Amino acid sequence: MEEFSRIQEKYTAEAQKRLRPDGTAQYQVLSQSDSNHLRHLVDDIWADHASLDALPSPIKSGDCPKFLIIGAGMGGLVSAVRLIQAGFTADQIRIIDTAGGIGGTWYWNRYPGLHCDIESYIYLPLLEEMGYMPSHKYIPGVEIRHYLNDIVKRWDLKDKILLRTKADKVEWDDGARLWKVDLTTQRGPTGAENVSLTVKAEFVLLTAGLLTRPQIPRLPGAGIDGFKGDLFHTSLWNYAITGGSSEDTVPVLSKLEGKRVGIIGTGATAIQVVPYLAKHAKEVYVFQRTPSGVYARNQRATDPEEWKKVTAQPGWELERNKNFASHISGSASPGTPDLVNDEWSKQPAYSALVGDEKFALVAPEKIPEVIGYFMARDAENSARLRARIATIVKDEETAKKLTPWYPAWCKRNTFSDTYLQTFNEPHVHLIDTDGRGVDGATAHSIVANGQEYPLDILVLSTGYQSPAVLENAAARADIKLFGRGGKTIPESWASTGTATLHGYASHGFPNLFWLSPSQTGVGANHAFTLDTQCRHIAYVVATAHKRVGGLTKGGLMIEVEEAAQEAWSQRIVQGAGRFATMAICTPSYINNEGHIMDPNASPEEMVKRARASPYSGGIVRFLKELDTWREGDKLSGIEVTIS
Numbered sequence: 001m002e003e004f005s006r007i008q009e010k011y012t013a014e015a016q017k018r019l020r021p022d023g024t025a026q027y028q029v030l031s032q033s034d035s036n037h038l039r040h041l042v043d044d045i046w047a048d049h050a051s052l053d054a055l056p057s058p059i060k061s062g063d064c065p066k067f068l069i070i071g072a073g074m075g076g077l078v079s080a081v082r083l084i085q086a087g088f089t090a091d092q093i094r095i096i097d098t099a100g101g102i103g104g105t106w107y108w109n110r111y112p113g114l115h116c117d118i119e120s121y122i123y124l125p126l127l128e129e130m131g132y133m134p135s136h137k138y139i140p141g142v143e144i145r146h147y148l149n150d151i152v153k154r155w156d157l158k159d160k161i162l163l164r165t166k167a168d169k170v171e172w173d174d175g176a177r178l179w180k181v182d183l184t185t186q187r188g189p190t191g192a193e194n195v196s197l198t199v200k201a202e203f204v205l206l207t208a209g210l211l212t213r214p215q216i217p218r219l220p221g222a223g224i225d226g227f228k229g230d231l232f233h234t235s236l237w238n239y240a241i242t243g244g245s246s247e248d249t250v251p252v253l254s255k256l257e258g259k260r261v262g263i264i265g266t267g268a269t270a271i272q273v274v275p276y277l278a279k280h281a282k283e284v285y286v287f288q289r290t291p292s293g294v295y296a297r298n299q300r301a302t303d304p305e306e307w308k309k310v311t312a313q314p315g316w317e318l319e320r321n322k323n324f325a326s327h328i329s330g331s332a333s334p335g336t337p338d339l340v341n342d343e344w345s346k347q348p349a350y351s352a353l354v355g356d357e358k359f360a361l362v363a364p365e366k367i368p369e370v371i372g373y374f375m376a377r378d379a380e381n382s383a384r385l386r387a388r389i390a391t392i393v394k395d396e397e398t399a400k401k402l403t404p405w406y407p408a409w410c411k412r413n414t415f416s417d418t419y420l421q422t423f424n425e426p427h428v429h430l431i432d433t434d435g436r437g438v439d440g441a442t443a444h445s446i447v448a449n450g451q452e453y454p455l456d457i458l459v460l461s462t463g464y465q466s467p468a469v470l471e472n473a474a475a476r477a478d479i480k481l482f483g484r485g486g487k488t489i490p491e492s493w494a495s496t497g498t499a500t501l502h503g504y505a506s507h508g509f510p511n512l513f514w515l516s517p518s519q520t521g522v523g524a525n526h527a528f529t530l531d532t533q534c535r536h537i538a539y540v541v542a543t544a545h546k547r548v549g550g551l552t553k554g555g556l557m558i559e560v561e562e563a564a565q566e567a568w569s570q571r572i573v574q575g576a577g578r579f580a581t582m583a584i585c586t587p588s589y590i591n592n593e594g595h596i597m598d599p600n601a602s603p604e605e606m607v608k609r610a611r612a613s614p615y616s617g618g619i620v621r622f623l624k625e626l627d628t629w630r631e632g633d634k635l636s637g638i639e640v641t642i643s
Contacts, residue, residue: 044100067083127317130150183198288431328345350413385408564638
């Protein structure tokens with residue numbers, strides 16, 4: 001008991017030293033920087049503008065597709081496929097994306113070492129339909145990107161996607177029962193030849209991802225812009241500087257030979273990047289504010305014979321995802337085999353972040369007890385992690401600095417069989433800032449702990465703007481969205497806070513659907529969260545059409561009823577207390593840099609915040625809720641009308 005109390009005190013001390021009053025304002029979003037140099041770090045270097053310019057446009061001014069999907073990442077593609085499987089056609093669908101290619105995060109992110117951190121057999125969507133066998137348990141990013149392009153080909157969506165295109169304004173026309181959408185398409189590499197067009201759509205789906213805006217820390221003086229060596233962010237890896245290619249599974253970073261390379265940040269990206277820097281650079285300096293929990297990956301190639309057994313039964317992918325989620329949430333029945341059987345499914349306390357049935361409803365006075373329960377559940381696992389680090393890293397002081405002191409649910413778990421080992425190399429230097437972050441930059445160095453570290457190349461592995469800053473799907477996509485009566489989502493929710501049915505739609509915004517973690521079931525595998533929502537949206541839209549006589553009907557309006565969304569929102573509030581587990585965590589994007597709870601907030605404001613929580617029972621129980629709701633195709637709480 002004394003040891004447990006000591007660890008809790010250590011957790012608190014480590015979290016407090018990293019807590020800053022400026023919260024998320026300690027960062028600047030690269031695309032919004034005053035510096036041209038920094039803004040250009042997020043220019044699309046992957047787009048083949050000449051080829052794209054030569055293609056006929058799938059969308060022209062005045063067009064009115066049945067479905068307009070905003071976003072061609074995994075969520076957008078799966079949305080389209082689930083609609084097609086529900087009976088609609090590819091010709092009824094149009095998709096736009098600001099990028100020069102499809103894939104979302106898997107289009108932009110191409111850094112060396114990039115792999116999925118969830119087993120690929122459950123992470124890749126539509127595997128069963130595609131009949132595809134992933135090469136490894138955790139496949140590389142280039143394989144994921146190519147696979148997503150194969151989905152586009154398989155469902156005849158290639159000529160339905162308009163790339164390099166942003167939705168500027170989306171406005172509901174109540175008389176026409178259509179959404180009017182203003183678009184801007186970039187032509188050519190400079191952005192000088194933009195084309196504006198206006199289209200209408202019967203239904204709009206917002207599928208922008210959660211982590212879409214690369215950020216960097218604000219530093220004194222000229223900030224990071226003061227560094228005059230080669231500089232880039234990991235969200236858009238510059239192989240022209242490092243050597244290698246984004247098409248290589250194992251890129252050779254030949255241009256790093258003889259170079260001093262610094263990397264700021266030690267999150268999930270850096271865990272994969274640092275071993276590659278160490279393999280090729282003369283000196284590597286890793287600037288750390290908060291260490292990551294690094295578990296073994298235990299990577300292995302897919303065994304074709306084992307794969308046949310995995311895929312033998314229809315519906316295997318859904319069942320495997322449910323099995324994975326049930327083991328993480330602790331809801332698996334005794335004796336249930338662990339089908340995924342990796343470090344994720346051995347995290348007994350991770351449901352503190354994603355929800356579970358045991359603590360689906362928590363009274364306020366029980367919150368300290370719940371936090372204590374999860375701390376105790378995590379104790380053995382975290383001790384095992386700390387022991388692993390001490391065993392692998394030879395230098396005792398370095399091992400201590402690489403040891404995380406926070407519960408396992410507080411930061412995204414990471415997995416590597418090479419990262420920790422890298423610090424045994426004499427040319428790899430851990431610059432631990434004891435929670436403060438770096439101090440500043442000069443023309444040729446980074447300053448940390450009052451000392452200058454001369455560098456030739458600086459890699460920014462500093463993540464993305466916290467999703468908590470952009471609380472609704474329109475804001476994440478930087479869209480001006482106006483529903484019935486010209487109201488925006490913030491205006492519509494001003495008096496109540498978040499208000500949806502099952503997290504995907506809201507009253508006052510008919511025929512509009514989105515993907516979001518708020519008020520919905522979530523899990524460690526975000527791809528499964530997305531697919532769950534995509535399936536449900538497709539079900540609602542198809543069932544509504546069948547009710548009025550067919551999938552080709554126009555003039556149909558689907559809208560959540562106010563009473564239904566209020567009842568669902570109250571259910572979310574009842575379970576929100578269990579997510580107070582995040583309040584004890586070290587600052588990160590997950591808990592709004594430590595400001596997830598405002599001690600000075602009024603009771604009314606606290607309830608408003610609570611309404612933005614995920615569904616507290618976890619994704620397995622959420623699926624059961626949806627199944628019950630769908631019984632009889634009643635579409636309870638949804639008004640369906642036709643003009």
